[in-house]
Amino acid sequence: MAQNKDNSRREFIKSASIAIAGLTLLGGGVSYYNKVAGPQFTRQPRFLRPPGAIDEETFVYACIKCGLCVQICPVEAIKLADLDEGLDYGTPYIDVREQACDFSCDSLQCVETCPTAVLDFNPFELAGGEALKEYSKTHDATKPGFNPFSVQIVAMKSIVKMGIAKVNEESCLAHQGKGFKGNPRAANFEGIYRSPDSNSGKPSPLSDKTFDxxxxxxxVTECPIGETAIIMANDNKTGMIIPQVLDGCTGCGVCVMVCPTKKESIIIEPIKEESHV
Ligand code: SF4
Ligand code: SF4
Ligand code: SF4
Structure with a gap:
């Protein structure tokens, strides 16, 4: 993670420079330049806005590019866009093939910390409150040792919608009836995540893991949301056991990061018009 730490420092320096230069104005200027006169860079489909992002148009004008969401994320999933990334300069995004949001912050920290609410915590707070109310109907929520947050966070994560996963049938190994053995990415791959079978509960490098x-x-097995998001299911047409994405998919991108095919066989289709809650 040494290079990731350097990246983090670079992101911080980038956000600081942006702030010092009065970047709300500059950001608007750059947006205008990109839209009107400058080179048109294509946004990579795998670049997503962080959880809780409001609609894109409001987001790019109201985000002050402070970089606090970048700093708080424990897996350093969030970066600030450079000029050539097809996003408005200095705005936060996640490149899920390189480093997905694995929810290992356990509290949507990027959303909570956003000072302008372009990452909007309100829907999550409501969902968490409702879940606790429901829980209290059948359990004693005042019992010593009970942590209300353990109930709230499940509900909060379940309404994240950064996008929705989509499997490429042409290249997916399961669709060809193939297995996988070994480490899914290059030996020097730096992405980390909290595997569902991890004993420590902490994120660890994907490059340390092997599968058979x-x-x-x-x-499917590495998805942090589980069976409401993606399952292995029988394909009625071919009889193959294949991954099937369900409505509970949050678009977190862990599946994209761990997919072992050279070019990922699962992508996240961003949510375009609505907010990314
Ligand atoms: S919700 Fe995801 S992107 Fe945001 S801080 Fe947590 S792990 Fe990072
Ligand atoms: S990880 Fe990739 S290749 Fe394997 S089943 Fe999923 S989409 Fe297919
Ligand atoms: S299928 Fe699971 S890992 Fe993939 S984006 Fe959806 S919630 Fe995340």
């Missing part, structure tokens, strides 16, 4: 699967199902 008769039929590839890494996108």
């Amino acid at each position: 699967r008769e039929i590839c199902d890494l996108c």
Whole structure:
């Protein structure tokens, strides 16, 4: 993670420079330049806004590019856009193939910390409150040792919608009836995540993990949301056991990061018009 730490410092320096230069104005200017006169860079589909992002148009004008969401994320998933990334300069994004949001902050810290609410915490707070109310109907929520947040965070994560995963049938190993053995990415891959089978509960490097699967199902077993988001299911047409994405997918991108095919066989389709709650 040494290079990731350097990246983090670079992101911080970038956000500080942006702030010092009065960047709300400059950001607006750059947006205008990109839209009207400058080079048109294409946004990579795998670049997503962080959880809780409001609609894109308001987001790019109201985000003050302070970089606080970048600083708080424990897996350093969030970066600030450079000029050539097809996003408005200095705005935060997640490149899920390189480093997905694995929810290991356990409290949507990037959303909570956003000072302008372009990452909007309100819907999460409401969902968490409702979940606790429901829980209290059948459990004693005042019992010593009970942590209300353990109930709230499940509900909060479940309404994140950064996008929705989509499997490429042409290249997905499971769709060809193939398994996978080994480490899914290059030996020097720096991405980290909290695997669902981790004993420590902490994120660790994907490069430290090896898998041995008769039929590839890494996108399913490593998903931090679980069976409401993605399952292995029988394909009625071919009889193959294949990954099937369900409505509970949050678009976090862990499946994209762990997919072992050279070019990822699962992508996240961003949510375009609505907020990314
Ligand atoms: S919700 Fe995801 S992107 Fe945001 S701080 Fe937590 S791990 Fe990072
Ligand atoms: S990890 Fe990739 S190759 Fe494996 S089943 Fe999922 S999409 Fe297919
Ligand atoms: S399928 Fe799971 S890992 Fe993939 S984006 Fe959806 S919630 Fe995240």
